[in-house]
Amino acid sequence: MLWAPSASAQSFSAAWQEVLANDGVLAAERAKLDSRTNLSEVADDLNWPRLDLNMAYVQMADPIQLDILDLEPLASAPGAITSLPGLIGIPTVTDFTDDNLSTVSLQAMWPIYTGGKISASQDIINSQYDESRAEFQLKVSERFGVLVERYYGLQLARHNQLLQEQVVTSIQAHADAAALLEQQGQIARVETLQALVALDDAKVALARAQSQVTMAELALHQLINSNLINLQSHLFIDVELAPVAHYVETTLNTFPGLSVLDAKLAQSGAAIDLQKSEYAPTVFLFGDYQAYEGDSLLADITPDWQVGVGVSVPLISNSGRSARVQAAHNVQLEVQNLSRQTRTDLQLLVNHAYEQAQQAQLEYHRLATALELAAENIKLREKAFREGLGTSRDLVDATTYKTVVEMRRAAAAYAFVFQYAQLCALSSSIDQFILNSGGSR
Secondary structure, three states, X not given: OOOOOOOOOEOHHHHHHHHHHHXXXXXXXXXXXXXXXXXXXXXXXXXXXXXXXXXXXXXXXXXXXXXXXXXXXXHHOOHHHHOHHHHOOOOOEEEOOOOEEEEEEEEEEEEEEOOOHHHHHHHHHHHHHHHHHHHHHHHHHHHHHHHHHHHHHHHHHHHHHHHHHHHHHHHHHHHHHHHXXXXXXXXXXXXXXXXXXXXXXXXXXXXXXXXXXXXXXXXXXXXXXXXXXXXXXOOOOOOOOOOHHHHHHHXXXXXXXXXXXXXXXXXXXXXXXXXXXXXXXXXXXXXXXEEEOOOOHHHHHOOOEEEEEEEEOOOOOOOOHHHHHXXXXXXXXXXXXXXXXXXXXXXXXXXXXXXXXXXXXXXXXXXXXXXXXXXXXXXHHHXXXXXXXXXXXXXXXXXXXXXXXXXXXXXXXXXXXXXXXXXXXHOOOHHHHHHHOOOOO
């Protein structure tokens, strides 16, 4: 690590656990996943029969009646015979119901063959759950990247502020020394003025660095609510990267974005089967139980229950079955092409992050010699200025150059951490990043 951590500081691992527990974006995704989990239970329910309780009250213009004289053979008998019941006072009309009717019944229907409609619907529901689960993991990776950027961005900003404070202190001491030497007549007034101008520039740079720290703290505070005074996990650089082929292979096997596309591909295949099932017949078992029919002759002569098997064959449909099948094929082709392109893009992204991480390591270590040179140059310029052999500008330039080198090294370390985090997020190796950051999970 580049700087020693405080004893009571918060580690990156602890900050990450807080994000996992409290982040609003992840909470929303988690709720979405829970919703899909509940909906996935619907898939099993599709295998079961349907049972309905039906209740009805009907008011009719007339009761349902039957005149026996309308039945054969009386309907075709001579008039003398048909008038006989009336002559002896026998009614010929029978009321089967009153003019109102109330019924309560239980009806069950159980599809036993749907041409693959049920299984296709189940596949769609299950793959939608797989999609939501992969989307949640993808969002976790995204929020991990945001935390890395803000956590270590704050560390970089604070480091740069510390460097600027050191510059101000150094140039302040130099300006005080220049003023004393001017009073002693050893240097010209212009040398003191140059030191004071450099001091003002350094204070402006310090104010800019302080502003950057403030903004970085606000950005990180949006993710975690813990104390941001001390952050334990500092920028690091000395991590031995695995071969790039390892990251590429792992990414292509585990990246959640590809799992999302795989789930969409499964949905498109099931959607094709679902649309094709519209051409197939439906075979179903059914049953009906009359729980209440009122007090009527019709209720007495009709059976209380009935069961049977039915077949529904779609002959002509206005739902555009063939167009729907073709549309489902087009969606499947779209997802397949997108998946292939995404795999190509991921390989490029992993290689780019890997090269950038290596470049950052190389730059950081090669700047070590420049930093050593800058430190020696300051010593030389300070000695030359005290002896009257150097100018104030030479000493200020040497101090500024050392600060620039230190900032470049810190920027290189931040670039490495950021690119390494990208590699770990893409290859689903977040735990490995946390381990190398000095934390544990």
